[in-house]
Amino acid sequence: MIGHNSAISAGHLRATILGWRAAHPDVEVDGVEADRGALLAGLDTGEIDIAILVGEANHADFRHASFWNERVMIALPDSHVLAGRETVHWTDLRGERFLLPGADPGPEIRDILLGRLMMAGEPPDIRMHQASREAILSVLGGGLGVSIICEGGTGARYPDVVIGPSSASRDRRSSAIPAIGERTTAIPHCGGSSPSCATAMHCRSTFRERARQ
Template identity: 70%
Template sequence: MRAVGQGRAGSLTIGHNSSVSAGNLRATILAWQKDYPEVDFENVETDREALLAGLDNGEIDIAILIGEASHNGYRRELFWSERVLVALPSSHPLAERELIHWTDLRGERFLLSATGPGPEIRDMLLGRLSVAGMQPDVRMHRSSRETILGVLGDGLGLTVICEGSTGARYPDVVYRPIHSEQGPMLVGYSGYWYDNNGNPALQRFLKFIKTRHALFFNIHTNTIE
């Protein structure tokens, strides 16, 4: 019982709307499970609205989301940032470049999933590529990002992903980082939780995140040792 009260046992549910094939989210989850194997851990991948609803009804202890969501009483802290990349057919002329600028992507067709971070990436594309009243060609599909990546090699279009999705490889598809005028394009991953969630395992996880990523924020819950 003492281990549960200290957050070294018990249960913890983390929600996310991004891939864990690579990147900081994957590394953080694996390191947490290695350090705290007695915590019954569950991770839930679904879209932003479902994750926020899970926070509201207590099914999820913490959601780690790409971009920003309206607060509505949630506690929000930026955990880390990762690069944004374009996935394109290896036969595409841009595949010969080491990096891609936003201006290089004007006139291209983009295929995005209607779930996960797809809507957030669509908003990013609209903000970056809309010029003089013309909007980019963005097609939203009711399929997973993995399915979209699986068909890109046939030359159907491009897609934009975060670094956490680059752990999986697909036939005739390459990844190239996107740069803006200021350098590599980055997207933030933020944690959302309720301060009144008294789960000791959540407190322990937040302390773990703070230490691992050298962050500075207060944990407004019971002190854990």
């Protein structure tokens, strides 16, 4: 079971999962999208073999490694004055209303916004909604505000919405870094022979190869 807390309609994670599945057609692969806390709990109970998390995996009880950076993207109504820009800078977003999901990776994106726009001299207007990112993006074209998404969410299309790169696209410090986790106490008992252990080990190797590309 592969757990993740971000969209996989595009980007490294989607390509990695599909590539690994094509290379190992005899192995059944299942996945679950959930918040960070639920994924860590799943690792603890053994329900999840490997978790790919947006942001740093700063959890002492889990082994983890950083793989790649995902670009930070801006979602705007197609009628917005910035919709035609090749790149949107943080200073361009001062005074905007940001709509974010309360679930992952919304809190991580909120922290990026707070850090960037506070540096620009103005506290951002951030609205956290108990709705999915898909629901927010589906109504964004009505001029309700703007949103920030990770590159993994750019494969889907939403009515009257355009998605483009932000000036943070090449900024590693504010990029989303997926991380892989395993409970350290579980490794000695795994032995490398169980299906779940084999899945985790093969996935880890594949993710590392993808990160080098």
